[in-house]
Amino acid sequence: MAFAGFDLTGKVALVTGGNSGIGLGMAIGLAQAGADVCIWGTNPDKNAAAEKALLDVGGKAAAIRCDVSQEEEVESAFAETLKLFGQVDSCFANAGAGGGAPFQEFPTDTWKRVMAINLDGTFFTFRAAARHMIERGEGGRLIGTSSLSAIDGAARNEAYAATKGAMISMTRGLAVELARYGITANTIIPGWIETAMTAPRVGDDVFEDRVMKRVPVRRWGQPEDFAGVAVYLASDASSYQTGEDFIIDGGYSRF
Secondary structure, eight states, rough: OOOOOOOOOEEEEEEEETTSSSHHOOOOOHHHHHOOEEESSSHHHHHHHHHHHHHSSSSSSEEEEEEESSHHHHHHHHHHHHHHHHHEEEEEEOOOOOOOGGGEEEEEEHHHHIIIIIHHHHHHHHHHHHHHHHHHHHHHEEEEEGGGGSSSSSSHHHHHHHHHHHHHHHHHHHHHHHHTTTTEEEEOOOOOSSSTTTTTTTHHHHHHHHHGGGGGTOSBBOOOGGHHHHHHHSSGGTTTTOEEEEESSTTTGOO
């Protein structure tokens, strides 16, 4: 018999950026554990495909178009999520965007776009979720997808790194502030994961020779590698763990 603490039956999980990559990997894991899952994304075709994948697992699922960088869209999407599902027990702020360039030439518009999606989007999403969880009075889970760039030097990637470092700081503050309401807040820190964002690096002989040799498990991470940690952090099993960073990188940061 499976450990009852991981059973998410009767719970609702919200995953932003859940129509592909790490977000979809987490969403499918949550659905397999019994949760009803709502995903937000901006691409209608990817949303539809992801919704079908979740429905194939079983349970209730829905995909809502939402640009998390826009406050009014987040508020509207959260209201629609509640209309469809009635509650949100766990909220995964996973939507993100990158953009790299030599720092001295870094475009201001790129900087602002990355900040708007990754940092403002997390703020808008967590604020809506926290408000709902406090009003509902049954606790909840806030989980942010950060990045190794938040704790390592990320050359030509300072905008992305800054947002992911800020997410960690925000989440630690929320862990302290919201604990009295039974709400936990944690971050997941992925390493080198095979997603659309890293696609240009996959198969690059020079990159893989320099980087993959530093990954002790000797492979790229896959979206499904995040299903287990997502289920744990959304479940009752993690009710006494808050303010923590969960590094999922195949040992890269330890080598």
